[in-house]
Amino acid sequence: MAASHRPSMAEVAQLAKVSHQTVSRVINGFPGVRPQTRERVEQAIRETGYRRNHAARTLVTNKSGLIGVVTSGSALFGPVNTLVGIEEAARLHNYSTLLTTLREGSKAEFDAVVGQLLDRGVEAIVTIAAHEELVHYAGATSIGVPLIVVGPSRTEVSDLSTMSVNQEHGMRLAVQHIASLHHKQILLLSGPHHWIDAQQRLRAATDECTKLAVSFETIEGDWSPECGYSIATNLLSRTDKPRPTAILSANDAMALGALAAFRDGGWSVPEDISVMGFDDLPESGYFQPPLTTVHQDFRTLGGRVVAALVAQIQDAPADPTPVDPTLVIRRSTASPGA
Amino acid sequence: MAASHRPSMAEVAQLAKVSHQTVSRVINGFPGVRPQTRERVEQAIRETGYRRNHAARTLVTNKSGLIGVVTSGSALFGPVNTLVGIEEAARLHNYSTLLTTLREGSKAEFDAVVGQLLDRGVEAIVTIAAHEELVHYAGATSIGVPLIVVGPSRTEVSDLSTMSVNQEHGMRLAVQHIASLHHKQILLLSGPHHWIDAQQRLRAATDECTKLAVSFETIEGDWSPECGYSIATNLLSRTDKPRPTAILSANDAMALGALAAFRDGGWSVPEDISVMGFDDLPESGYFQPPLTTVHQDFRTLGGRVVAALVAQIQDAPADPTPVDPTLVIRRSTASPGA
């Protein structure tokens, strides 16, 4: 076996004593090849170690079989798991996944990255971990292939195809849980306002609070435990306003920070204050105390995204079944004063 | 702007009144194009909205500019961050990253995935999150492009290019820290034995224990907090053997599980037992108590991997500077009986 030479179809054809076209037919599973011929070709393929050349194929069919993913460089739980879900589903549909990460998140960087994907002939693009600006970039850039933004809810930006876990539902679940525990005054610890997910989660939470007559205040965090810690620490020493009896954090990491802060400040959770997260990290059940949170199935979401994309590529209607989060009640929440 | 038509070089050339070759020269930044011509071509590119067709380019140059990554489907901290590091570095070197995930980890699946990458003409392949079998698959499969396995140390499998964080060094650091606290009897909570990283971490730990006259026992876990929890729970009720005064876990997640188990069992950490992790998750500083661990910079590792690959592709020698982990001392470790 010659080391570095990649055999072409022609070579296989020669060995099998057929034309290259017949080889092509065998490879692509076309009907109308005599079994005996097919066998001969397959044998030749094995002998030569032939591999199809996807570039040549792409050139002539004008289909790359590539899906481009734009994700934030952060290794956050949601985005990463969505990515994995996308890759798996893509492979199932015979697509390959081209991955790009965003470092700064500027429009220039976004355009560069999308351009790179376009040069490669991707048939569709998914943007994960959407900052709000990204959505506008995506809306502004006319790119000529289907693009789905994972994050904003369908109504948020017209004219842009979007998908997400039904975060609104998740947040309502969370607020309802807290309300059912008879908390009347809660703190909503939101994510950065330029993250679509953060906006969505916050809006749903405030909505539901209003509906259930729970009064709330809002502080914006940055998703990190550090920030949850410092915000909770401030709370400990606060005297000016009535103190909330529960914190509803927009993700588990910040909730963890809050847990640590209360512990360091001598408060018990959930006796002195309830803490609730959002995401359900694999670790969250082992926090101290185990964190009540909302479970989101990002992998399934990834699969749905690909299904939608494939449908769009093939001009078929997509299945719009939402991915519903579920409530996971653990020990970090209880009734106030209980 | 016609919606779905992708302009070719020929069209740009026609508009700019030059030959397609000149357009090619402009695009690839060749010298020897008159500034005025260049300007005309660039104008035409803008007007037509031309994008290079990478498939055609790949076909003729026989260089895809693609790096394939094979990773485990799990969203574990190390692999994910390595992946991000790889993508960033790849882009810096003008490569794109093709991502594939492994669901089951069989040789058949590995071969299928690698085959898919090869069809796409990847110039190199990186395997992250290596199970031991993967290494053997990788060794067995002659693929014709450089392949780097991230995980096993250089000496482990001859004839296979490998890279990793210097885990051995990290583990020695960990054991030294524990020894310096005067622990004499420790429990090594290792990862699954078929994971290369687990093997390496374990071997280094046992080595160093022996060297420092610390006696140890070993239990194999599966990286999950669940498993750390149950193993630690067993420890609580153990009477047959001398109980260890410290646990050294091969990752932070299992250490977290152990923390939870001890808490539930009424033991204090680090007063009753010390617990130490490995990885330094973003959350680890907020565990209860904050976890002493070993910090690993997987992103940098990813960058190094790409650098090595690019060097190999271009037949240049690689820079073998290892990525050294660092000790992060927090509050989960103390001297026994202190």
Add this chain to the structure above:
DNA sequence: GTCGCAAATGTTAGCGATAACATCACCCTG
């Protein structure tokens, strides 16, 4: 046996780029 149709296979053109070579224009030199 030969006609004819369908199944199986072969032939040709071209996808959009780069490489290699050919040409042209221009300027400097002697």
Add this chain to the structure above:
DNA sequence: CAGGGTGATGTTATCGCTAACATTTGCGAC
């Protein structure tokens, strides 16, 4: 002003494949 670079540009072949059409083969019917 002829000769010869040199710099700028154009021409042609080619990469490996698939689409479309052309041809051959096999076989049953008359």
